[in-house]
Amino acid sequence: MTGTDATSVMTALGERAKAAAAALRMANTKTKDSALRLAASVIRREMTEILSANAMDMKTAEENGIDAALLDRLMLNSDRIDAMAEGLEQVAALPDPIGAVDNLRYRPSGIQVGHMRVPLGVIGMIYESRPNVTADAAALCLKSGNAVILRGGSEAIHSNRAIAACLRRALVDSGLTQDAVQLIDSTDRAMVGALLKSESYVDVIIPRGGRSLIERVAAESRVPVIKHLDGICHVYIDAAADPAMALAIALNAKTHRYGVCNAMETLLIHQQAAAATLTPIVRAMLDKGVEVRGCERTQALCGDLQVGTATDEDWATEYLAPVLSVRIVDDLDAAIAHIEAYASGHTESIVTADYEAGQRFLREVDSASVMWNASTRFADGFEYGLGAEIGISTDRLHVRGPVGLEGLTTQKWIVLGHGEIRS
Amino acid sequence: MTGTDATSVMTALGERAKAAAAALRMANTKTKDSALRLAASVIRREMTEILSANAMDMKTAEENGIDAALLDRLMLNSDRIDAMAEGLEQVAALPDPIGAVDNLRYRPSGIQVGHMRVPLGVIGMIYESRPNVTADAAALCLKSGNAVILRGGSEAIHSNRAIAACLRRALVDSGLTQDAVQLIDSTDRAMVGALLKSESYVDVIIPRGGRSLIERVAAESRVPVIKHLDGICHVYIDAAADPAMALAIALNAKTHRYGVCNAMETLLIHQQAAAATLTPIVRAMLDKGVEVRGCERTQALCGDLQVGTATDEDWATEYLAPVLSVRIVDDLDAAIAHIEAYASGHTESIVTADYEAGQRFLREVDSASVMWNASTRFADGFEYGLGAEIGISTDRLHVRGPVGLEGLTTQKWIVLGHGEIRS
Numbered sequence: 089m090t091g092t093d094a095t096s097v098m099t100a101l102g103e104r105a106k107a108a109a110a111a112l113r114m115a116n117t118k119t120k121d122s123a124l125r126l127a128a129s130v131i132r133r134e135m136t137e138i139l140s141a142n143a144m145d146m147k148t149a150e151e152n153g154i155d156a157a158l159l160d161r162l163m164l165n166s167d168r169i170d171a172m173a174e175g176l177e178q179v180a181a182l183p184d185p186i187g188a189v190d191n192l193r194y195r196p197s198g199i200q201v202g203h204m205r206v207p208l209g210v211i212g213m214i215y216e217s218r219p220n221v222t223a224d225a226a227a228l229c230l231k232s233g234n235a236v237i238l239r240g241g242s243e244a245i246h247s248n249r250a251i252a253a254c255l256r257r258a259l260v261d262s263g264l265t266q267d268a269v270q271l272i273d274s275t276d277r278a279m280v281g282a283l284l285k286s287e288s289y290v291d292v293i294i295p296r297g298g299r300s301l302i303e304r305v306a307a308e309s310r311v312p313v314i315k316h317l318d319g320i321c322h323v324y325i326d327a328a329a330d331p332a333m334a335l336a337i338a339l340n341a342k343t344h345r346y347g348v349c350n351a352m353e354t355l356l357i358h359q360q361a362a363a364a365t366l367t368p369i370v371r372a373m374l375d376k377g378v379e380v381r382g383c384e385r386t387q388a389l390c391g392d393l394q395v396g397t398a399t400d401e402d403w404a405t406e407y408l409a410p411v412l413s414v415r416i417v418d419d420l421d422a423a424i425a426h427i428e429a430y431a432s433g434h435t436e437s438i439v440t441a442d443y444e445a446g447q448r449f450l451r452e453v454d455s456a457s458v459m460w461n462a463s464t465r466f467a468d469g470f471e472y473g474l475g476a477e478i479g480i481s482t483d484r485l486h487v488r489g490p491v492g493l494e495g496l497t498t499q500k501w502i503v504l505g506h507g508e509i510r511s
Numbered sequence: 512m513t514g515t516d517a518t519s520v521m522t523a524l525g526e527r528a529k530a531a532a533a534a535l536r537m538a539n540t541k542t543k544d545s546a547l548r549l550a551a552s553v554i555r556r557e558m559t560e561i562l563s564a565n566a567m568d569m570k571t572a573e574e575n576g577i578d579a580a581l582l583d584r585l586m587l588n589s590d591r592i593d594a595m596a597e598g599l600e601q602v603a604a605l606p607d608p609i610g611a612v613d614n615l616r617y618r619p620s621g622i623q624v625g626h627m628r629v630p631l632g633v634i635g636m637i638y639e640s641r642p643n644v645t646a647d648a649a650a651l652c653l654k655s656g657n658a659v660i661l662r663g664g665s666e667a668i669h670s671n672r673a674i675a676a677c678l679r680r681a682l683v684d685s686g687l688t689q690d691a692v693q694l695i696d697s698t699d700r701a702m703v704g705a706l707l708k709s710e711s712y713v714d715v716i717i718p719r720g721g722r723s724l725i726e727r728v729a730a731e732s733r734v735p736v737i738k739h740l741d742g743i744c745h746v747y748i749d750a751a752a753d754p755a756m757a758l759a760i761a762l763n764a765k766t767h768r769y770g771v772c773n774a775m776e777t778l779l780i781h782q783q784a785a786a787a788t789l790t791p792i793v794r795a796m797l798d799k800g801v802e803v804r805g806c807e808r809t810q811a812l813c814g815d816l817q818v819g820t821a822t823d824e825d826w827a828t829e830y831l832a833p834v835l836s837v838r839i840v841d842d843l844d845a846a847i848a849h850i851e852a853y854a855s856g857h858t859e860s861i862v863t864a865d866y867e868a869g870q871r872f873l874r875e876v877d878s879a880s881v882m883w884n885a886s887t888r889f890a891d892g893f894e895y896g897l898g899a900e901i902g903i904s905t906d907r908l909h910v911r912g913p914v915g916l917e918g919l920t921t922q923k924w925i926v927l928g929h930g931e932i933r934s
Contacts, residue, residue: 110851114875187874193896199885201895206877208907291907312735312908333930340932428533437926450925451610452537454629462622462928471933472624472924473616484631484714485735486909489924501895501912502873503860505885507756509763510894 098282102289108267124180127258141250207233219247242275319349326440456489521705525712531690547603550681564673630656642670665698742772749863879912
């Protein structure tokens with residue numbers, strides 16, 4: 089497809105999405121929730137069709153020699169399809185954020201001023217191999233009153249088509265417009281470029297995927313982007329940390345799951361806490377099969393334990409793997425300075441019983457999630473009570489950290505008067 | 512200056528701003544407020560110096576044949592300088608948004624999750640002729656814990672330099688870093704380009720000025736922008752409007768000030784309200800010297816009154832002048848459809864005593880401010896209780912409508928635990 093062709097396809101998609109967004113903005117909660125529940129039942133009913141579409145994607149992927157991890161992400165089975173349908177029902181059960189009025193108060197002029205929560209408009213969602221994102225993202229966009237244009241991975245095109253068809257059928261049968269959910273029905277990369285330049289139609293782009301996708305989107309997009317870059321997360325064990333709590337949190341943060349963005353990548357230990365915590369933690373990590381790379385002091389204190397050498401590059405790396413870098417620091421200031429220099433702004437946690445140290449850490453560390461005596465693994469939309477999550481933002485504007493329904497909305501000012509004029 | 516030179520100047524400014532932002536993030540309320548009050552007194556003390564710098568700008572502007580309106584915006588006198596100092600004191604008196612914790616609540620896992628309000632980081636402010644923006648913008652950025660890089664109009668460079676010098680002196684004397692406020696000390700346009708590409712240092716750009724400035728910024732910027740485009744504001748007089756209230760609001764919205772973004776540009780009247788409201792309003796507008804351009808029905812109903820012909824172009828024009836377009840519409844749906852087609856998303860108001868019509872208008876009109884029985888002129892940071900205003904956003908993300916201190920902040924998640932780990 090040429091760039092011009094892609095632009096004209098995108099314009100048609102964009103115009104339909106804009107019209108759908110205007111209609112969806114006014115849809116009431118009951119209609120949106122019925123559509124979501126109906127979509128769940130259509131997906132369950134069409135399971136065979138979705139599975140056979142997925143089989144085509146799996147066959148092509150295998151023929152192309154795609155690796156096992158990606159194949160697993162691409163693969164659907166009846167359990168996964170059922171989980172997808174359940175996800176739609178869970179979103180239907182969440183409170184509707186739209187129309188909520190906050191903070192309405194009288195002003196000296198006599199007018200009442202407040203905020204009303206409203207949809208963002210049209211959301212462009214760019215994602216990679218997991219076909220369930222098609223249903224998950226569409227559900228969150230629909231519930232929050234937004235139209236969505238979906239662009240999934242080309243390896244999942246048949247699966248995504250089958251899932252999107254179920255969603256669109258449910259929309260129509262619920263009296264909503266099917267254009268509230270549109271899938272870019274082409275694997276041509278030019279379509280991504282066209283989507284990123286459609287600032288007249290699309291209000292925000294949310295990319296979900298690997299670093300190269302996110303960086304391409306951030307570099308090319310004329311539409312505002314809510315992006316999720318690396319999670320180089322830290323746990324800092326303060327002088328006043330309880331050693332048992334420090335061990336439990338460090339282990340959980342590193343070994344609960346390795347390939348996730350909220351896993352710990354670097355452990356910082358106050359020099360006064362090292363005697364009581366360093367070797368038990370390193371031993372436990374090694375027992376779990378985690379490779380440990382330490383600073384000089386770490387290596388010296390670990391004696392015979394197998395600890396490699398951490399370099400500057402280690403401090404700046406998101407391993408997403410059973411590898412941990414460990415650094416002994418002089419004090420809280422040094423820990424915060426290390427975090428300032430190397431963290432990606434995702435999630436950091438302090439373990440301490442010291443009120444002053446905890447308060448300072450909470451206030452001074454500039455990350456999307458800052459924790460005190462808890463595992464970094466809690467940085468998650470479900471754990472935070474958002475009910476669902478469309479992504480995790482490492483940006484600073486609009487929304488930071490886990491993004492749920494509210495992150496897909498904005499607020500307008502409302503003014504209630506009685507004939508007031510300005511003097 | 513070449514682009515490369517501009518980039519290296521900008522890099523130096525950006526690095527200093529980033530360091531200043533990290534320090535300012537931790538500054539307490541008392542220190543920030545003292546710095547603001549001290550800045551006010553330095554500005555009053557240095558009045559003679561500021562006036563003579565401004566005289567240089569005025570002389571150059573007059574020699575360049577700059578028009579009277581721009582000369583008036585550029586001109587400082589003792590009253591205006593005093594108002595600038597008072598503005599700094601007013602910002603000092605506002606509550607500090609930074610560090611406020613919202614909505615901290617327990618989750619089933621045992622952790623407490625909430626939001627803490629924090630600064631955005633580094634703000635790039637691009638503005639035109641009014642030198643008081645130098646002080647106003649710096650004050651709001653400082654109070655909200657942000658470092659700012661200011662780029663004023665080249666015609667005001669001497670005035671801006673003198674004002675920025677006062678602010679920086681006050682910062683140092685209050686124990687803060689002077690780099691919290693930096694002025695781009697060059698009138699070279701290449702510096703604007705460099706600022707717009709400094710996404711590694713600057714978190715958001717706020718342009719304030721005419722349409723061509725805003726459009727250039729929006730098109731070129733790699734940094735997120737909070738922008739303020741046109742204010743094509745509407746008043747809609749519903750069938751159930753009180754005629755006296757309709758007249759008062761329409762007159763105020765149009766004639767209170769002409770050159771402001773929250774002035775009404777188009778008046779929509781329900782056909783059933785036209786008999787009681789149209790000619791009194793048109794007569795009052797003409798008496799005030801406002802040119803009226805109407806649709807066919809308006810012209811027919813206005814008889815001998817001097818009403819020109821409104822074209823499609825009129826509906827899409829922000830006059831910023833004593834010109835008003837008037838359209839008779841069939842009903843509320845037609846009014847909302849007209850607004851959907853032509854409004855710029857700034858401010859619209861309905862005049863009605865009908866509960867259902869008012870509720871629908873509030874819910875369905877998609878503008879930054881939506882009003883019921885009040886003049887559009889109230890769309891303003893002071894009138895809304897923000898205490899001050901750095902601009903008015905017609906964007907949808909992050910902040911919409913008048914932008915005060917809170918618009919210059921973001922939130923991070925905080926998690927308070929007791930050793931919780933994820934299972």
